[in-house]
Amino acid sequence: MRSMTAALAASTLLAGGGALAQDALSGDLVIFSDMSNPAPRAVMEGMVERFGEMHPDLNIELTVIDREAYKTQIRNFLTANPPDVANWYAANRMLPYVEAGLFADVSDLWAEPEIAENLASTRGALTVDGAQYGVPYTYYQWGVYYRADIFDELGLEEPETWEEELANCQAIIDSGRKCYTIGTKFLWTAGGWFDYLNMRTNGYDFHAALTNGEIPWTDERVRQTFANWRELIDMGAFIDDHQTYSWQEALPFMVNGEATSYLMGNFAVAPMREGGLTDDQLGFYQFPVINPDVELAEDAPTDTFHIPSGAENPEAAREFLRFVVSPENQTLINNGENLGQLPVNASSSVDDDKFLQEGFEMLSSNAPGGIAQFFDRDAPAEMASVAMEGFQEFMVFPDNLDDILERLEEARQDIY
Template identity: 35%
Template sequence: MAGVALATTRRRFMIGTGAVLAGGLLARPAIAQARELTIISNIGNADQRTVLQRLADEYAKASGVAVTINNMDHEAHKTAIRSYLVVGAPDICFWFSGNRMKAFVKRGLFDDISDLYEREGYKDVLGATTGALTVDDRQYGLPLGGLLWGMFYRKDVFEEKGWTAPATIEDLLKLGEQARSAGMVPVSMGTKEMWPAAGWFDHMNLRIGGLEKHLALMDGKLPYTDASLKPVFDKWEELIRADLFTPNHTSSGWEQAAAALAQKKAAMMDLAGFIKYGFPPDEVDQLAYVPFPVIDPSIARYEDFSLNSIHIPKNGKNKQDARDFLAYFYKPENLAAFLEAESAVPPRNDCPPSKDPLINAAVESMKTVVGTAQYYDRDTDPDMAQEGLKGFQEFMVKPERRDQILERLEGTRKRIFKE
């Protein structure tokens, strides 16, 4: 019996919500073989890899489970995961939420971890972000660091000009007039890479049509010619014709657009927190965030909150230890340390405050978000996304081509989603 006691003592680890390293017993037979846990990550940030390794070492020491982390190049991993989830699956892997996750869920390649959500009470602290990992009311992964998209501006410029951050689309149009009078571009935009135009579409569609219709479009269930999209493009065209955006924006990338904001040549910009990399380090503290303006007050607040995620492959061998490791990794202080390394927004609302005030502002703002989308090219089929990016960029240059653009996108939707 002494052998049994020793074996179970080594395996004490985190069963209940808020359990600590010494809490609970993992029921294992004394003669069980040495347990191993394999993780495949796609983490490019060296500091994040260091934090993950530290947490893995702590878990291994407390649980007696040997943890091996294999880190892959981010781009190479996008190809490799399609193979290893079928043959040679690890026990845990990193990936993306939203449509990119759903593709593997539909093929039965990610494990349903709704039991872990229930055990650890995750829905209480994740709020609206739970939906990004949910398919048919079941959860298939945990959200990691997110990017909360919205409007950014310089505090010193707004204070100097006596401007107020826009709460409504009417406010934004008024700010546009004030900015142009001051010789500034109202909204800095660079669509050379095309995706910034798609981000603007996301915001407009979420503010006018709501989340359900937006996701139906992303899933190929709603035509691009549907009447519900007419007011979206009507309002967008109004903004374009009001000269709200940077002229010749197709020749500039997002970095040049961010630099224009930093250099006080533009009043605002629609982006995520990485906008700070377009600013000199000693001026980042002038950046402020405000949600994208309200267009229809009857529509609840839905936002693009792009989330990476972590999953248990269906074909992994060690499902129980994988759950226990995720529970440890996902403790508020551990997740916060992991995300701090890349200045990502925690999906949990109970993580310790960040050193970055922009992150804390995003966390606070997320508390009033009712539901989240990912981002256009993460939420829909990759081939559909490519055509959509082209179409939205073209619309911003030639809004009079709206009908032709939407007919073209509708043809692509029918072909891709086999309608």
């Protein structure tokens, strides 16, 4: 029975993949993965098992490495002992490896109609100088998660404009709570706030140019972004002492009702549910409009698979990448029981989970401005680290803004 389903799956894949070589894959396929958290790990192991059933002659070796440790180890193993397939992130995060010639060009995969048509939305994030260097396997939306029960109690609606946002926040503060929880100890959470404020104030194109180093940080438009941010800071919208907390340590403020909202990625939903919040208590809204003249744009970080240039079995690796992005696999691995995120393939179906539905709706029909990866994936690592440190300082000491912007501008001139 088992071999029958495997054969069936293999035949559907072959049919779906179009003109594929008939000879079966053999040899070793070595995969290094950073999907080390329990749910992602199960997903990765499940994919390897299903892929292995389709190709019984192929010997797959999967090595799962701790997600944080992976970020440093990848530099060593790509040069010293390259696997056939490796996990990483899109956009600028992969640029150093592409420039060092460590990731293989997979433009041929992207030329196949199956992939070209269904994965068009993420093509840009995997393109360097006109060629593609990997495939995505999941992405997730960012937005404001809020305590719907507290909003009801105070008679508030989801804000759509900046004025409504400020009025809501004032009402929340008057009720003795904070509007936003955030933990900036590891800096990137402040990067999320900057992304949204800047994209809403100046638009996606300006934001992309800024993270590409084409615009000075001392520009008047950048200052406008910080001025909007400052309105919230001066109101006391953010929790105190956020520079001491990680993003997880900032969660209890929301769960206990001391703060009502959290600007975060969709991965924050699972711990909030575990913390005891029900779906009736939790809501989601798109970050409100600040400047009505710019189109809405969103952050949606994409996680990826790549083939290192030193791969010994690139044929099998390509087949694995095709399998990962196939509509059936995408539907399966991103559903609520598995990753609980959004599938990258347009022919896949999104899970019934209300946050995934809302996020998918938002990204596909209400983000005409464009989709950004995230501050530390769009800007080069060095610039991101200096800038996010500056954002954190600004959130604690807004009066230091001039000094911070001077510093960022100096860094920009050195880095690009």
